[in-house]
Amino acid sequence: MDLQKAIFERRSVRRFSEEPVPDEDLFAMIEAASWAPNAANAQMWHFVVVKKKEVLEAMAQAIEQKFDQISRQLGFTNELAGNKRNALFFAKAPVTIAVLMRPYESKVNLALKKLGLNQLEIQRLRGQADLQSIGAAIQNLLLTAYAKDYGACWMCAPLVAAYEIEKILGVEEPWELKALIPIGKPADSPGHSSRKAVNEIITMIE
Numbered sequence: 093m094d095l096q097k098a099i100f101e102r103r104s105v106r107r108f109s110e111e112p113v114p115d116e117d118l119f120a121m122i123e124a125a126s127w128a129p130n131a132a133n134a135q136m137w138h139f140v141v142v143k144k145k146e147v148l149e150a151m152a153q154a155i156e157q158k159f160d161q162i163s164r165q166l167g168f169t170n171e172l173a174g175n176k177r178n179a180l181f182f183a184k185a186p187v188t189i190a191v192l193m194r195p196y197e198s199k200v201n202l203a204l205k206k207l208g209l210n211q212l213e214i215q216r217l218r219g220q221a222d223l224q225s226i227g228a229a230i231q232n233l234l235l236t237a238y239a240k241d242y243g244a245c246w247m248c249a250p251l252v253a254a255y256e257i258e259k260i261l262g263v264e265e266p267w268e269l270k271a272l273i274p275i276g277k278p279a280d281s282p283g284h285s286s287r288k289a290v291n292e293i294i295t296m297i298e
């Protein structure tokens with residue numbers, strides 16, 4: 093597929109048919125993800141492919157409980173209903189990929205740590221290069237899914253239950269869950285999306 097078409101026509105898909113996704117296609121998506129530019133070529137990513145319904149349901153249940161707990165603690169009734177809905181639909185996809193990251197610390201990160209800077213200050217001065225690398229990998233994965241006629245959605249809302257999901261998936265330190273990506277044949281056409289005009293997002297210094 094033409095790269096420009098994939099970039100401009102890919103949309104987040106949140107409803108999927110039950111048709112399974114062959115491993116061959118999943119491998120192709122993850123291989124494309126692995127060719128993303130990444131800090132120091134440290135390849136600080138790992139992809140957990142979850143097809144087992146019971147596991148997807150356990151993850152969804154953990155997220156639901158977390159949203160309910162937050163709402164209970166804050167005395168909310170319906171305030172987070174939309175957010176909760178947007179965190180749960182992955183469980184109905186035939187497959188969901190959990191994207192894990194192993195924090196990457198360059199020599200400069202370690203030097204700043206030795207100087208006494210805290211983690212937030214170091215992140216600010218180092219640009220969270222590991223997390224940026226994960227983002228590049230996810231975009232490659234999404235574009236490849238789209239080129240193969242699959243729908244997918246990059247999801248971080250489920251991370252309110254990151255610790256619980258990591259436990260369900262057997263993720264151990266130093267790995268951290270960074271996103272879920274449900275994938276399947278789209279069950280309906282995705283909603284409208286738009287972008288700001290290019291002149292609104294550019295500052296030229298000439």
Ligand SMILES: Cc1cc2nc3c(=O)[nH]c(=O)nc-3n(C[C@H](O)[C@H](O)[C@H](O)COP(=O)(O)O)c2cc1C
Pocket residue numbers: 102103104105106178179245246247248249250282285
């Ligand atoms: C880091 C990140 C996290 C996202 N998390 C969610 C999510 O948890 N649930 C969801 O429904 N969409 C999520 N999205 C999808 C965005 O809502 C979507 O990309 C945006 O609205 C633009 O729509 P489009 O992808 O169809 O162009 C996420 C996207 C990104 C990049």
